[in-house]
Amino acid sequence: xxxxxxxxxxxxxxxxxxxxxxxxxxxxxxxxxxxxxxxxxxxxxxxxxxxxxxxxxxxxxxxxxxxxxxxxxxxxxxxxxxxxxxxxxxxxxxxxxxxxxxxxxxxxxxxxx
Amino acid sequence: xxxxxxxxxxxxxxxxxxxxxxxxxxxxxxxxxxxxxxxxxxxxxxxxxxxxxxxxxxxxxxxxxxxxxxxxxxxxxxxxxxxxxxxxxxxxxxxxxxxxxxxxxxxxxxxxxxxxxxxxxxxxxxxxxxxxxxxxxx
Numbered sequence: 001x002x003x004x005x006x007x008x009x010x011x012x013x014x015x016x017x018x019x020x021x022x023x024x025x026x027x028x029x030x031x032x033x034x035x036x037x038x039x040x041x042x043x044x045x046x047x048x049x050x051x052x053x054x055x056x057x058x059x060x061x062x063x064x065x066x067x068x069x070x071x072x073x074x075x076x077x078x079x080x081x082x083x084x085x086x087x088x089x090x091x092x093x094x095x096x097x098x099x100x101x102x103x104x105x106x107x108x109x110x111x112x113x
Numbered sequence: 114x115x116x117x118x119x120x121x122x123x124x125x126x127x128x129x130x131x132x133x134x135x136x137x138x139x140x141x142x143x144x145x146x147x148x149x150x151x152x153x154x155x156x157x158x159x160x161x162x163x164x165x166x167x168x169x170x171x172x173x174x175x176x177x178x179x180x181x182x183x184x185x186x187x188x189x190x191x192x193x194x195x196x197x198x199x200x201x202x203x204x205x206x207x208x209x210x211x212x213x214x215x216x217x218x219x220x221x222x223x224x225x226x227x228x229x230x231x232x233x234x235x236x237x238x239x240x241x242x243x244x245x246x247x248x249x250x251x
Contacts, residue, residue, distance in 0.1 A: 044161075
């Protein structure tokens with residue numbers, strides 16, 4: 001059964017996706033999210049932190065300890081277990097859509113020939 | 114200087130965002146601007162400013178508009194109630210209306226109803242600037 005939290009909004013999805021690779025600070029999350037979306041995601045500081053707050057409230061991400069020697073003005077964030085499950089569920093949902101679309105294309109190709 | 118201008122933008126964002134993440138937002142904006150200028154030159158820097166302006170319109174302004182809607186609804190309520198009271202006073206001769214004359218239905222018709230209409234009208238008018246309040250896609 002599909003989770004009531006899915007599908008995720010693009011910004012929330014890419015932030016979770018960026019954090020799947022490990023704990024990061026705000027700017028690193030933003031860069032990673034843009035790169036993962038092939039720069040399709042138009043994310044700036046306000047979108048980033050509005051979503052970070054909502055993800056914190058949902059319990060999908062949490063504040064992490066800053067690595068030693070890092071700039072102490074930066075806050076680091078990491079995925080929680082719930083956040084990881086939500087991301088996995090969203091990826092599975094996307095995967096099933098891709099599978100279905102491939103099957104549809106095959107079916108339409110067969111009916112055309 | 115550039116981050117100072119951005120910190121002026123921050124004043125327009127909701128207080129919770131500004132208070133909790135203001136310093137980080139300025140830092141992230143500064144880093145983004147620096148990186149974009151280094152890698153793409155002026156067009157890169159212009160893109161960062163353009164994105165910030167778009168965020169201002171998409172996030173900061175609707176948050177302000179929501180407050181304005183409530184204010185307009187309250188003013189409408191106050192105005193229509195005063196108007197109703199004025200009519201009651203004029204029609205009832207030279208006496209000040211007793212509490213019994215201001216029954217629930219009148220308060221509803223002459224205050225709450227116009228206020229709700231004013232609020233809804235403004236909400237509909239502001240739909241062109243949706244706020245990404247939800248994590249879920251709409």
